[in-house]
Amino acid sequence: MESSPLCHADMAGGKGSGMIAAETHFSLSRDSLQARQPAAGLDRFRRRGYLRYRHLRSYVDLAYLWRKRWFFITMMVGFALMALPTPSGLTHQGQIVLSMSVMATMLFISEAVPLPTVPLLIIVGEVILLKVDPTKVAQSLMTDSVLFIMGSLMLAVAIVKQRLDKRIAWWIVRMTGTNVYWISFGITTVCGALAAFIGEHTVAAMMLPVGVTLITLTSNDPRKVHNLAAVILFSISYGSSIAGVATPSGGARNAIIISYWKDFFYDPADPATRRYLMDYVSWIVYAFPMFLIRLPLVAALLIFTFRPEVSDMSRAISRLRTQVSMQGPMRGSEILTILIFLATIGSWVAFSSTVGLGVVAISGTIAFLVFGLVRWEDINSGVNWGVVLLYAAAISLGVEMKETGAAEWVASSVLAALNSIGAGSDIGFNAVISLLTIGVSNTMTAGAAVAVLAPIVLKTAVAAHEDPLSAGFVMAISSAFGYLTPAAQPAFAIIYASGYLRGADFFRIGWRMMIISIIVLLLTAALYWPLLRS
Amino acid sequence: MAGFFRRTQLSDRQEAAVQKTLQHLRAQRRSRFRLLACIDGSDEAFVTVRFAARFACTNDCDVIVLFVRPIDQGLHSGGLQVKLARQNMIDAGFELPGVSHLKQALAILKEEGIDAAHWPKETEYQDAWGDPAGDTKVEYRSPEGRSVVLKLKTAPDVANGILDQYELGPYNLMILGEPSRWRGEVASFFDSGVVQTVATMAPCSVLVARQSLDRRGFFICTDGTSRSMQAVRRAAVLAFMTKEPITLFSVATTPQGRPAAEEAVANAKALLKAMKIPVAETKTAVGRPAEEIVERGSLYRVVVVTDEGRSRLQRLLRGSTATEVVRLARTSVLDVR
Structure with a gap:
């Protein structure tokens, strides 16, 4: 092939020249580096020496063993724990359940296998190792909490699909004006108010496009407005995250702890235990102040940590105004979405104590499907069904922990340890639970952390003569304090996927937020919750 | 039973036609000098594109710029698939993370004298790994027959994504950025970085590019x-x-x-x-x-x-x-x- 004029090798510039350009007759494809066709048939064995070694090497994937090392270590540790002599005070069944919990926790943290594999292993383990009747295991998987988790995820997809984000953003800026500080506060507040009812991931997924719109409308080069991007995107995720504990429907962990309270402490024959049947409004009374107190703190922290490059966003807002105007007036489907959304929240408040959280969430989904606002295919592909399975099996394991007496045995051991370090007091006890939960939930999904730890913490609270309600709240709320990495919270994972933030940004603001949150929680537990009990 | 050992079920005439087409396709591929430049979005990695542009100095050279994006992991997002948010972003007209890097690569090619942006282009999209973003390929083809391809690929991990890309069209040269970590020969059986894995496994020549364009020779x-x-x-x-x-x-x-x-x-x-x-x-x-x-x-x-x-x-x-x-x-x- 002919060389282009660009490259007609004129070697005058190079040392040792003397060649005449026209004499070149090389073709790169023919004479230079070769593209080898992948060999077929016996060819592969004809290669010799080092190449044969290279080729054989490409078939040996020892990296598999290394990548899955935690799976093998977990299996070895688990079976070793099961084979140890049973400690006094613990049944053999209890020992197996505890070993399974340890294995599940190790797998949750290391993510050596895809996470939905863990619930499948738990189900198999309950039947084979614990000799529980398979039908009973299957029944223990589906509770109102699991139904709620499933329903709220389906509802989440339906709401995210409605694309209300630009309108919500426009409502926010109509109230806040064009100053970036106020916009950040507005986004945090509105995202929080929404996330309190429909889950943080829903709000993060819904509001992410509008967050990115505001950033890109300000500047096309993301590097020039990195701090602004951080403020806007973190406003969405922190707003969602701090509100996730405000109501029972804010997150899976809330539903899980409610189900444990009922399973562990509610006795229909004893009217004094009715308080363990947590209803929607009581939860709000306990937990909503945590959101309200932290709201202004988050807004201040964001601005203080990332000082945005621009303070006036009128350019972006005017373009947003144009885009919202181009969407035209609100359509019937959008109004219908808002009505169904409000009706679902109303039903949670009014009926959840009688029909359960899950049934209300599922009814909401039914309404979306009946009115044709969302396709089943969208729900099917938007929900990660593995998560539903994960929580179902984790709750089932928690119940087995209580049935076999394992939770009580661990609780008494933990209590002895707590007393020995002087953490038996009210604040000390709460601080230890909080730190333990934060530690675990920074390494694994918050819901799974609560599901695994709650049986032990609740039983320890009883043994320590602490209020299990208060201990449960400390735990559920602390599990949302994993602020350090993008993977620690659902809302973080979603905004991180936008590609505008770096992993280090999460740590930069996360540790400050974590300290503030722990202080607020301990103060609330010490000063506010006792007032509600009396 | 005898049919099992036969190489093909086609008639001789059809088989001959198939072989002829295959030969033609292979000859066509052999006549091109194909350079695969891999980028990861960092500024340093764009040196691979510059190298590709300098090496692709004749009309029988094609440049393929590849950005491999790992699949979104769903479980960290609390049961709602990240792809839902991603789909929302795409619907709102936003680019995926890799697209802006590929555009930057196109600008770098222009600086280096390959102004592909004005050539006729073809876009091809393929759903991959159940991800709404999938694999996207934009091919610019000059009147002289050169092509510049921008490819955004989705794969479970980056090294495998690059190696899979080789299977799609053999390349004469793969250009990779500087390795951030490199393990010993024995340790690399178990665990190695992206560049090391690709450099070890690649069936073709590999250029590990560093910032050396200011030097000669x-x-x-x-x-x-x-x-x-x-x-x-x-x-x-x-x-x-x-x-x-x-x-x-x-x-x-x-x-x-x-x-x-x-x-x-x-x-x-x-x-x-x-x-x-x-x-x-x-x-x-x-x-x-x-x-x-x-x-x-x-x-x-x-x-x-x-x-x-x-x-x-x-x-x-x-x-x-x-x-x-x-x-x-x-x-x-x-x-x-």
Whole structure:
């Protein structure tokens, strides 16, 4: 092939020249580096020496063993724990359940296998190792909490699909004006108010496009407005995250702890235990102040940590105004979405104590499907069904922990340890639970952390003569304090996927937020919750 | 039963047609010099695109710029698939993370004299791994038949994504950025970085690009074996076509070996002279081959090595001289295969 004029090798510039350009007759494809066709048939064995070694090497994937090392270590540790002599005070069944919990926790943290594999292993383990009747295991998987988790995820997809984000953003800026500080506060507040009812991931997924719109409308080069991007995107995720504990429907962990309270402490024959049947409004009374107190703190922290490059966003807002105007007036489907959304929240408040959280969430989904606002295919592909399975099996394991007496045995051991370090007091006890939960939930999904730890913490609270309600709240709320990495919270994972933030940004603001949150929680537990009990 | 052992169920005439088409396709591929430049979005990695642009100096060269995006992991997002948010972003008209990097690569190609943005383009989209973003390919084809391809690929991990891409169309040269970590030959069985995995597994020649475009010249190493001579020949053609001066180099491990090294260099020079390719200078040295090559080659734009140079057992335990040079060099290294 002919060389282009660009490259007609004129070697005058190079040392040792003397060649005449026209004499070149090389073709790169023919004479230079070769593209080898992948060999077929016996060819592969004809290669010799080092190449044969290279080729054989490409078939040996020892990296598999290394990548899955935690799976093998977990299996070895688990079976070793099961084979140890049973400690006094613990049944053999209890020992197996505890070993399974340890294995599940190790797998949750290391993510050596895809996470939905863990619930499948738990189900198999309950039947084979614990000799529980398979039908009973299957029944223990589906509770109102699991139904709620499933329903709220389906509802989440339906709401995210409605694309209300630009309108919500426009409502926010109509109230806040064009100053970036106020916009950040507005986004945090509105995202929080929404996330309190429909889950943080829903709000993060819904509001992410509008967050990115505001950033890109300000500047096309993301590097020039990195701090602004951080403020806007973190406003969405922190707003969602701090509100996730405000109501029972804010997150899976809330539903899980409610189900444990009922399973562990509610006795229909004893009217004094009715308080363990947590209803929607009581939860709000306990937990909503945590959101309200932290709201202004988050807004201040964001601005203080990332000082945005621009303070006036009128350019972006005017373009947003144009885009919202181009969407035209609100359509019937959008109004219908808002009505169904409000009706679902109303039903949670009014009926959840009688029909359960899950049934209300599922009814909401039914309404979306009946009115044709969302396709089943969208729900099917938007929900990660593995998560539903994960929580179902984790709750089932928690119940087995209580049935076999394992939770009580661990609780008494933990209590002895707590007393020995002087953490038996009210604040000390709460601080230890909080730190333990934060530690675990920074390494694994918050819901799974609560599901695994709650049986032990609740039983320890009883043994320590602490209020299990208060201990449960400390735990559920602390599990949302994993602020350090993008993977620690659902809302973080979603905004991180936008590609505008770096992993280090999460740590930069996360540790400050974590300290503030722990202080607020301990103060609330010490000063506010006792007032509600009396 | 006899049919099981037959190579094909087609009639002879149809089989002949299939073989003819295959031959034609292979010949077509062989007539192109295809360069795969891999980028990861960091500023340093764009040097791969610059190298690709400089090497792609004739009309039979194609440049493929590849960005591999790992699949979104769903469980961290609390049961709602990240792809839902991603889909929302795409619906709102936003680009995926890799797209802006690929656009930047196109701008760099323009700076380097390949203005592909004005060529007619074709877009191809493929759903991959159940991800709404999937694989996207934009091909710009010039009237002279050159093509520039921007490819955004989704894969479970980056190294496999790059290696899978090789299967789609054999490449003459893969250009990778500088490795951030590099493990020993034995440890790399279990765990290795992206560049190391690709450099080890790649069936074609690999250029590990560093910031060496401010330097000039190809520093071509040879040990006198026939394989090494082949590599010298092929690398020298590339150097000649890209107007880079050629330096030939050989290392003797002992002073007694120096005459052999000098002979190897002289043979290589004679070979290139027969091809009418000028050699700027020749050098020999005595010492440990990898160290000498790294030390003396650092002033050149590209050091060229081949997969030879150690006894079999040593290669198994310590990797070849080539791998060591790739790892330690302070300039770009072309590993010819």
